[in-house]
Amino acid sequence: MPHRPDAGGPPVSSSITVRDLLTAREVALELELLTAGVPLDVHIGTPDVSSPGLALAGYTERFPDGRALVFGETEMSYLGTLDPQEAQARLAGVFARDVPAVFVTRGLDVPGHFLSAAARASIPVFRTGLDTGDFYRVLKPYLEDALAPTTTVHGSLADVYGIGLLFTGPSGIGKSECVLGLVARGHRLVADDVVLVSRRGNDVLMGKGHELQGFHMEIRGVGIIDVASMFGTRATRQRKRVEIIVDLETWDDSREYERTGLEREVTEILGVEIPRVTIPLNPGKNLAAISEVIAMNQLLAYSGVDVPTRFDDGLRKALNPRDSLIEDYE
Amino acid sequence: MPNRLGMHARPCAEFVKLAGGFSSSILVVRNEMRVNGKSIMGVLMLAAEKGSSLTITADGSDAEEAVAALANLVRAGFDE
Numbered sequence: 001m002p003h004r005p006d007a008g009g010p011p012v013s014s015s016i017t018v019r020d021l022l023t024a025r026e027v028a029l030e031l032e033l034l035t036a037g038v039p040l041d042v043h044i045g046t047p048d049v050s051s052p053g054l055a056l057a058g059y060t061e062r063f064p065d066g067r068a069l070v071f072g073e074t075e076m077s078y079l080g081t082l083d084p085q086e087a088q089a090r091l092a093g094v095f096a097r098d099v100p101a102v103f104v105t106r107g108l109d110v111p112g113h114f115l116s117a118a119a120r121a122s123i124p125v126f127r128t129g130l131d132t133g134d135f136y137r138v139l140k141p142y143l144e145d146a147l148a149p150t151t152t153v154h155g156s157l158a159d160v161y162g163i164g165l166l167f168t169g170p171s172g173i174g175k176s177e178c179v180l181g182l183v184a185r186g187h188r189l190v191a192d193d194v195v196l197v198s199r200r201g202n203d204v205l206m207g208k209g210h211e212l213q214g215f216h217m218e219i220r221g222v223g224i225i226d227v228a229s230m231f232g233t234r235a236t237r238q239r240k241r242v243e244i245i246v247d248l249e250t251w252d253d254s255r256e257y258e259r260t261g262l263e264r265e266v267t268e269i270l271g272v273e274i275p276r277v278t279i280p281l282n283p284g285k286n287l288a289a290i291s292e293v294i295a296m297n298q299l300l301a302y303s304g305v306d307v308p309t310r311f312d313d314g315l316r317k318a319l320n321p322r323d324s325l326i327e328d329y330e
Numbered sequence: 331m332p333n334r335l336g337m338h339a340r341p342c343a344e345f346v347k348l349a350g351g352f353s354s355s356i357l358v359v360r361n362e363m364r365v366n367g368k369s370i371m372g373v374l375m376l377a378a379e380k381g382s383s384l385t386i387t388a389d390g391s392d393a394e395e396a397v398a399a400l401a402n403l404v405r406a407g408f409d410e
Binding site for chain 2: 152154170171172218224
């Protein structure tokens with residue numbers, strides 16, 4: 001497989017503070033801060049969240065340090081069954097660990113001793129009106145999103161027939177012009193020039209533009225244009241999975257280009273391998289049409305049709321009719 | 331970044347024009363943003379205000395001249 005240096009820069013460490021949760025507008029966590037005077041600029045380092053169940057019962061050997069804790073009805077009613085001194089000792093044991101924040105769900109009452117123990121350990125306590133299950137469902141994806149490894153890639157990302165094509169290549173090669181051609185044909189711009197790419201799980205890359213940039217792009221000779229106001233809402237998309245890298249380069253006679261599609265090239269971004277198609281440019285090439293073909297080829301691949309391999313199989317059978325006869329009987 | 335208005339559109343255009351004259355690849359970094367120094371949208375996205383600091387790196391045969399010329403342009407406040 002031809003070697004190609006990784007695209008994108010080094011991962012940028014994402015981080016989020018407890019304060020960000022309180023001010024997050026994109027999710028409805030319904031948080032109410034119960035502790036006063038506890039610093040909120042504490043970093044949350046992991047998207048994992050847990051409920052302290054067994055730790056409250058005294059088993060702290062496997063306690064997951066660094067996670068935000070969710071106290072639901074189980075935890076709060078369990079604490080209520082203990083005698084007050086015992087309850088305070090158990091809470092103090094849990095709060096002595098590395099806990100960035102505590103959430104109490106269902107709008108439950110939180111006893112004063114609970115709050116003062118947390119405040120002594122500098123742990124902010126929040127109450128949410130959501131029940132525990134719903135709260136997990138809202139908080140987890142939010143944290144995973146905020147803490148996803150992220151990098152910036154110099155390129156342009158477009159949604160072509162639902163496939164995310166990331167165009168890369170040197171400055172001035174025509175990435176923006178290519179995406180403009182696609183937009184004019186009814187496809188959608190995600191980000192031009194600076195693409196923020198983040199990893200979801202182990203194998204998915206999501207791309208989006210920079211907030212400040214919106215859907216502006218530079219067309220050489222014309223200047224900065226706004227695709228959103230020029231082409232309307234159908235021409236833009238906020239974020240898109242990066243599925244194929246289309247690397248544009250000037251035609252190089254000494255280079256071998258892929259001729260059959262049987263060989264697959266990949267580029268690694270944030271540790272995820274993304275299939276890469278290298279398109280050599282020369283005058284008269286219709287990049288938008290080629291890009292549509294790349295996207296449709298991927299749609300075929302998703303539906304289980306691998307055209308080059310199918311073609312090659314047919315050819316092999318034609319070349320060796322006896323082999324295929326044997327195969328048919330097997 | 332000495333100039334009062336920071337890197338608004340005109341200084342950014344000056345920057346990428348100068349950068350585009352070099353064959354080296356040029357990277358400009360500010361905090362967590364890393365952008366191509368030859369791309370106007372990229373350099374605009376740095377949103378470098380007065381007093382901010384940029385790191386300019388270049389890779390190629392004329393890398394040293396490129397970094398020196400670009401750093402001079404910024405330090406001179408884009409002659410604004």
